[in-house]
Amino acid sequence: MKEVGSGATMRFQVEGMDCSSCATKIENAVRRMPGVTDVSVSVAGGTVTVGHDADGIDRDEVRNRISGLGYRVARAEGDGLQGEEGTAARSGDEDAAAWWRTGKGMLAIGSGTALAAAFALGKALPVTEHWAFLVAMLVGLVPIARRAIAAAQAGTPFSIEMLMSIAAVGAVIIGATEEAATVVFLFLIGELLEGVASGRARASIRSLAQLVPKTARLELDGQTKDVPADSLQIGATIQVRPGDRVPADGTILSGESAVDEAPVTGESTPVRKGPEASLFAGSVNGDGLLRVRVTAAAADNTIARVVRLVEEAQESKAPTERLIDRFSRYYTPGVVAMAALVAIVPPLMLGGEWIGWIYKGLAILLIGCPCALVISTPAAVAASLSAGARRGLLLKGGAVLEQIGRITVACFDKTGTLTAGKPQVTDIFGFGCSEAEVLRFAAALEAGSNHPLATAILAKATEHRISLPPVSVSKAVGGKGVSATVEETAVFLGSPQAAAQLAPLTPEQNALIASLNDEGKTVSIVVVGDRIAGAIAMRDEPRPDARSGLKLLTDAGIRTVMLTGDNRRTANAIGQELGIDVEAELLPEDKQRIVGRFQQAGWSVAKVGDGINDAPALAAADVGIAMGGGTDVALETADAAVLHGRVADVAAMVDLSRRTMSNIRQNIAVALGLKAVFLVSTVVGLTGLWPAILADTGATVLVTMNALRLLRPSTTAPSGSGASRAALSSLV
Numbered sequence: 167m168k169e170v171g172s173g174a175t176m177r178f179q180v181e182g183m184d185c186s187s188c189a190t191k192i193e194n195a196v197r198r199m200p201g202v203t204d205v206s207v208s209v210a211g212g213t214v215t216v217g218h219d220a221d222g223i224d225r226d227e228v229r230n231r232i233s234g235l236g237y238r239v240a241r242a243e244g245d246g247l248q249g250e251e252g253t254a255a256r257s258g259d260e261d262a263a264a265w266w267r268t269g270k271g272m273l274a275i276g277s278g279t280a281l282a283a284a285f286a287l288g289k290a291l292p293v294t295e296h297w298a299f300l301v302a303m304l305v306g307l308v309p310i311a312r313r314a315i316a317a318a319q320a321g322t323p324f325s326i327e328m329l330m331s332i333a334a335v336g337a338v339i340i341g342a343t344e345e346a347a348t349v350v351f352l353f354l355i356g357e358l359l360e361g362v363a364s365g366r367a368r369a370s371i372r373s374l375a376q377l378v379p380k381t382a383r384l385e386l387d388g389q390t391k392d393v394p395a396d397s398l399q400i401g402a403t404i405q406v407r408p409g410d411r412v413p414a415d416g417t418i419l420s421g422e423s424a425v426d427e428a429p430v431t432g433e434s435t436p437v438r439k440g441p442e443a444s445l446f447a448g449s450v451n452g453d454g455l456l457r458v459r460v461t462a463a464a465a466d467n468t469i470a471r472v473v474r475l476v477e478e479a480q481e482s483k484a485p486t487e488r489l490i491d492r493f494s495r496y497y498t499p500g501v502v503a504m505a506a507l508v509a510i511v512p513p514l515m516l517g518g519e520w521i522g523w524i525y526k527g528l529a530i531l532l533i534g535c536p537c538a539l540v541i542s543t544p545a546a547v548a549a550s551l552s553a554g555a556r557r558g559l560l561l562k563g564g565a566v567l568e569q570i571g572r573i574t575v576a577c578f579d580k581t582g583t584l585t586a587g588k589p590q591v592t593d594i595f596g597f598g599c600s601e602a603e604v605l606r607f608a609a610a611l612e613a614g615s616n617h618p619l620a621t622a623i624l625a626k627a628t629e630h631r632i633s634l635p636p637v638s639v640s641k642a643v644g645g646k647g648v649s650a651t652v653e654e655t656a657v658f659l660g661s662p663q664a665a666a667q668l669a670p671l672t673p674e675q676n677a678l679i680a681s682l683n684d685e686g687k688t689v690s691i692v693v694v695g696d697r698i699a700g701a702i703a704m705r706d707e708p709r710p711d712a713r714s715g716l717k718l719l720t721d722a723g724i725r726t727v728m729l730t731g732d733n734r735r736t737a738n739a740i741g742q743e744l745g746i747d748v749e750a751e752l753l754p755e756d757k758q759r760i761v762g763r764f765q766q767a768g769w770s771v772a773k774v775g776d777g778i779n780d781a782p783a784l785a786a787a788d789v790g791i792a793m794g795g796g797t798d799v800a801l802e803t804a805d806a807a808v809l810h811g812r813v814a815d816v817a818a819m820v821d822l823s824r825r826t827m828s829n830i831r832q833n834i835a836v837a838l839g840l841k842a843v844f845l846v847s848t849v850v851g852l853t854g855l856w857p858a859i860l861a862d863t864g865a866t867v868l869v870t871m872n873a874l875r876l877l878r879p880s881t882t883a884p885s886g887s888g889a890s891r892a893a894l895s896s897l898v
Contacts, residue, residue, distance in 0.1 A: 175216060198321055205217070378464075408423070532858040575725040657694050
C-alpha cells in the first residue's frame, strides 16, 4: 500500500506518546526509514506527520515501526475508516481518559499487584523472597526492556527505558532485588501519571471538536433525514431546529433566529440572524427553525480549522525547546558516563566498597533521566497554545509564542484594526429642520444603496425607528451625491462643496463642517428645496476597547504606533483620541519600510493589521498579527491571529507569552533543582534507588502539572466584548 506523490505526507494518530523523549524516539526511528524526507511529532496533539519522496513509502511499515517502540497507532489520515470502525478509532482519546484501560494503566496495575504479592509471599515464606521480587520486577521490566531495545535499534540508545533497565538489572546483580522491583513499579506509576497529565492538555484543545454535533438533518428529495454530520457535502441543505447546535458552516436560506456564538467566537450575547447570514459550526440556534446551505465540508469547518491550526502550531518548536533538546543529547550520555565513574573510580582508586558504589552509580542513572527537563518547555507551550485558541488567540507555533512576549513596539493599522472598519453616524445637525427630519430625508435618498456611508445612515435610521417616505426620480450625481423627489420636494444629499452649488452655506455652517473635518469625520449636507436643511457627520469609529487595549500595551512597556494609508487629518484625530503615535498617508511599502526602520534601531516589532496592504509589513515584522475579519492574505502571512477583533487581545497575547516563559523557567528550575538535590544526597549515601526514581518521575509530573496551570485564564488578562463574527469565517 504505497503513498505516491512528490512532497506527499501521511499523518498518524498515536496513543501513549506523553513527553518529548517519546517524540524523539519516534522521530529517530521513522526518520531512518528509506524514502522518509521529514518527520514532525506533536506530543500535545498526539500526532506524527511523515513527509516522503515521490517513490512513496509503505504506510503499514511506518505504523509497525512506531508500534514496535511501544506506542499504539490508533489511525492514520487516509485510512478511510467509516461507520463504527471509524468512530471507534476517532474516540481513542476518550478511551484514554479512563487510565485503567490504557496499556500503561494495566501494566502499572499488574506490576503493583505482583509487588504486593511478592511482599506477602516473602513474609509468609522468607526463602522465596528473592525469587518473588525478581518475578515482580520482571512483570514490569520486560515491557520496558523491549521498548529500550527497540529504541536503541531505531537510533535512540540512551532512552529513559534503557537507563531504567540497566539500573534494575544492576540492582538485582548486587542483591537489591526488592528495591529493583519497587523502582520498576514507581517508574510505571510515574509514566502513568505523566500520561494522565499530558492527556489533560491534549483534551483541552480537542474538546473544541466536540462542539460540532454528530448528526445533521439533511433535506433530500423533499424529505428530511438524520445523517452523520461529517458526511455533509458543500451545497447540501440542512435544517437546524431551535436549541440544536449547528452541524456545519453555512449560509441561512430561510428562517430567522437568535444564534448563540459564544462557544465559537466568544460573542457574549446571541446574534439575530436571517437569510444570507453566515453560521458557524458549533454555534447554538435559538428560537427559530433555520434552513441552511452548507459552505464547508466537516474537515474544513470553523472548528476543524482552529483545531488543525493549533495542532500544527504545537509541532513547531520554540527556540528554548530546541536549545533544551540539543542540551539533552549531550546531557544523557554525560549522566551515563558520570554514573559509570561513580560506580568504578572509588572502588578502583580509593579502596571503596564495590557494592555500595555500584548502587550509587545505578541511582545516579535514574536521577539523570532527562524526562522532566525535556518536557519542561513543550508542556508549557502546548498548554498555552490550547488556552489561547479557546480565547480566540491563535499562534502559529512555539517560536511565535516565545517572541510575542519580547516585543517592544506594536504597529497597528487603522481601518478595521483600531477602528471597526465601517463608518458610523456620529453627529446630526438640523438647520431649520429637526434632526429626525434630516435623518429621514437622508435615509430616504440612500435606501437600497450598498455604499458604506449609505449603510451608516440607514443603520442610524433603523436604530431610531424612522419610517422612510416614498421616493421618486432618484438619480446619482457623479462624485457629488444623490438627488430625488421626496414628498413632492427636491432633496439632495452630498458633499458640502456640491451642496454649496445648490444653496449657500453660512459662515457658521462652514466653521462647523471644518471643525467636524478636523475630528476626522466625513460630512454630508442635506438640501431640501433651495435651503440647507442639515448635516450628517460620519466616521469609522474606534473599536470599543481600542483605547483600553492600547493602554494595556503601554503599561506593559510596549510603544504603540498607528501606520495607516488614510489621510493625515483623519489619522491624527483618531490617534489623538486613542493616545497613539501616528504615521499616515502610507503605501504598503511605506509600512514595511517603517517596520524595518524600527528593527534597525533595535526594537522588536509586532505588526497588527487586517488587509492586503498590511501583508508586506506583517511578513517583515518580528511578529505579524492578523485581526479578526481580516483578508485571507493577512491571515496567511501573519504569525498569529486575533479572532475576536479586540485590540485588548494583542495585550492578552503578550501576557500569555510572558506567563508561559515564566512557567518554563519554573519548570527548568524544578527539573534541575530536584536532580541536583538527589544527586548530592545519593553520593553522600542519604538516598537510594527508589528516591532516585521519584526524583525523576516526580519532577516530570510536577513540571507537567505546573504547565497545566496555563490552561486557566489569567486574572490579569484583558477582557472585552463585541467579537468579530467575520473572524473565523476568514480563517482559511
